[in-house]
Amino acid sequence: xxxxxxxxxxxxxxxxxxxxxxxxxxxxxxxxxxxxxxxxxxxxxxxxxxxxxxxxxxxxxxxxxxxxxxxxxxxxxxxxxxxxxxxxxxxxxxxxxxxxxxxxxxxxxxx
Numbered sequence: 197x198x199x200x201x202x203x204x205x206x207x208x209x210x211x212x213x214x215x216x217x218x219x220x221x222x223x224x225x226x227x228x229x230x231x232x233x234x235x236x237x238x239x240x241x242x243x244x245x246x247x248x249x250x251x252x253x254x255x256x257x258x259x260x261x262x263x264x265x266x267x268x269x270x271x272x273x274x275x276x277x278x279x280x281x282x283x284x285x286x287x288x289x290x291x292x293x294x295x296x297x298x299x300x301x302x303x304x305x306x307x
Contacts, residue, residue, distance in 0.1 A: 197259055198210075198213070198214070198259065211288070214261065215256075215261070215285065215288075217252070219241070219244055219248055219249070220252050220256060221289070221292070222241050222244070223237065223241070223252055223253065223256065224261075224282070224285060224289055226240060226241070227262065227276060227278045228278070228286060228289055230277075231276060231277035232276055233275055233276075234249070234250075234253075234274060234276070237276070253276055256282075260279055260281045260282075261278070261279060261282040261285070262276050262277070262278060262279060263276070263277050263278070263279045263282075264276055265277065
């Protein structure tokens with residue numbers, strides 16, 4: 197989680213700081229549906245590198261948005277899912293999806 201000193205004054209800036217890059221948004225989009233394993237998420241997000249995915253998952257975990265669960269089995273298994281805080285972002289991501297669909301429709305129809 198961000199410290200008090202790291203929190204921007206503006207609540208919109210806080211949200212942008214936490215989820216405001218395209219990789220984090222695509223990770224969250226995936227996690228809205230179900231828990232994901234690292235390699236399947238890596239394959240599902242075109243253009244993302246292993247390092248960038250790792251860095252973004254760690255940041256989302258540090259900020260309390262994503263939970264990393266390790267299953268102690270052979271071979272080891274790790275899954276990522278939304279935390280309760282991450283689940284609270286569902287309406288935000290849903291509105292972004294709705295807006296994106298409406299925009300795509302307008303562009304495709306030449307509006």
